[in-house]
Amino acid sequence: MQVLYDTRAPNPPSRAILIGVKLRDNVMHETEESLQELRQLAETAGIEVVCETIQSRNAPNPTYFIGEGKVEELKPLIEELNADAIIFDEELSPAQNRNLERALDVATIDRTGLILQVFAQRALTKEARLQVALAQLEYALPRLTRMWTHLSRLATGGGGSRRLRGPGETQLEMDRRWVRRNIGRVRKALQAVEKQRAVQRRNRSEKIKVSLVGYTNAGKSTLFNRLTGESVLAEDKLFATLDSTTRKVELPQKQQILLSDTVGFIKKLPHQLVAAFKATLEEVVEADLLLHVVDVSHPEAEAQIAAVNEVLDDLEATDIPMLMIFNKIDNLQTEDDLQILRSQYPDAHLISAHRGDGVETLMEALSNRFAELGTNLSLTIPYTDGKALDLLYKHGTVLNAEYASDAIHVKARMPNRYLKSVSEFLVSS
Ligand SMILES: Nc1nc2c(ncn2[C@@H]2O[C@H](COP(=O)(O)OP(=O)(O)OP(=O)(O)O)[C@@H](O)[C@H]2O)c(=O)[nH]1
Ligand SMILES: [Mg+2]
Structure with a gap:
């Protein structure tokens, strides 16, 4: 049975009023930045934003999230601007959603719903x-x-x-x-x-796996293309990438790694999406190393790093070693903008995936790192040379050992400095 679900809404709204709510514990500029991001999401979904408004409240109103007075204010505004939707930068309860729709008679969408819509349009x-x-x-x-x-x-x-x-x-x-x-x-x-x-993944199990992770629009696909010579879609839109793509890359010291480009994260990423995208996100969970790509020229870079870490936490991927990659340095007005982040992440690599600055150094660093981690080897070790197997277990990682009648066939990873001691048993690397 072929099941190809058409996930796009049949009559998406076209003119929307955006509503942000600054609750007691929020900072105004964060609410504003978040609303800015909501605008980008709306525009990505093909919705024109006709007005943005922020209400300050101590706590959400249980019936409407916003206050009743605000609901009354919205009625003439909707009429005047000919809006057919209001979009909230929050997650509304199903009841709030219904109450607002009844009161205002336009489609009411919350942040989660909008993110789902963007994903739906972009899923290919x-x-x-x-x-x-x-x-x-x-x-x-x-x-x-x-x-x-x-x-x-x-x-x-x-x-x-x-x-x-x-x-x-x-x-x-x-x-x-x-x-x-x-x-x-x-x-x-x-x-x-x-x-x-x-099945595909099993075939790759011996290779070193590196995955690009990061906030949406940080430049993951641009970096992926630069490192692999591919041309996956990279554009100035949120969630340009929804599928993971994996390609082989050879590092300067000839190690081969598998590099994966993955879906970007966002603040308040709906948990339904994280759960549903589990398979796609396997590339992240199973990686030997994560490259966390950050758009350092973004005013919210720090908050974006935190949002990505939250999703990684959700995926139980926080144990995987991670390199910070500060991208888009060509966009920075002054070095000062970087200082706080630099002091927090002194090991971060500064690059411009777009122009290529810093990319070679990054490749060198990866290569050095994996020289330590090791090269993948296939070996055939006669039973009379048990010592070689001991060495592999001691200094490397044995991925698979098959005991055949004549010899032991081993797949293992071994730091380069120990290679010599087992080189006579190598079948291929
Ligand atoms: N100025 C500048 N722009 C960049 C750089 N790297 C990427 N971009 C731009 O940033 C935008 C997003 O790049 P992508 O590579 O699609 O970002 P992504 O992280 O893959 O985004 P999603 O797939 O949407 O999560 C594109 O317009 C890129 O051209 C950079 O180093 N400098
Ligand atoms: Mg991408």
Whole structure:
């Protein structure tokens, strides 16, 4: 069964008012920067932003998140600006979402919903589409009344027709059942795709794996292209990359590594998406080294680093060694901008993936690092030379040992300085 879910909303809104809320513990400029990012997300989704507004409150209003007075203020504004949506820079509860839609009679989207929409529009491969569909369905389940028009498109290819109209509650119950059934279907389809991926991954298990991680738009794909000679999509848009791409790269000391470009992270990345993108994010979790790419020319660079670390924490990937890569140094107005970050991350590599500055030094550093970690070797060791195997266990990492009738066939990684002692048993490296 071919399941290719069309995850795009059929009638996306076109003119939106953005609403930020500065709660007691927030700092105004952070709320403003976050709203700026929301604008970028909206524009990426093809929505025109007709107005931005920030409300300061001690705590969210349980009914509307914003205050009732603010809701009243919005009514004429929506009319005047001919807006067809309001977009919140927060996660609304399903009830708040519904109440706002009823009160204002326009589509109400929260930050999570918007991020899901951007992902939906940008998902090109089957796996990415399935992952987005899964996240959307899980997000939709408690919000069904609102999401319905959107969800009706998700049915394509999933098999099984459904009636569109039914009386009140029954319809809702039917919708819920339908969504649950589809969650099951999408999961199954994803499992099939993931099986293929697992096979690919097994074939690569002996290679050193390096993954690019970082905030969306930091320049991961640009760096990936520069290091691999590839031309994956790199552009000034949020979430240009949704699939991971892996290529072989040879380092200056001839070691071969597998470099993966991955999906970018963002503040308040919906947990449904992190969960749904588990397979894609395996490249991150299974890496031997992470290159954390940061756009140092961004005013929020520090907060972005923190947001990325949070997602890595969520993925339980904080134990993986990580190199900080400060990108876009060509964009910096003065060196002063860097000082605080430099003092926090003295080992960070300063580069411009775009112009190429610092990239060679980075490659050298990687090569030195892996010289220590070792080269991948295949060896055939006769049973009479057990000492060689001991050496491998002592100084290197034995990845696989097969005891055949004539000899032991070993795949291992060994620091270069010990290579000589086992070189006579090498089959190939
Ligand atoms: N000035 C400058 N721009 C850069 C540099 N590296 C990347 N860019 C630009 O930054 C934008 C984003 O680059 P990408 O490589 O797509 O970023 P990404 O991290 O892969 O982003 P996502 O895939 O969306 O998460 C593009 O317009 C790049 O041309 C750099 O060193 N200097
Ligand atoms: Mg990218």
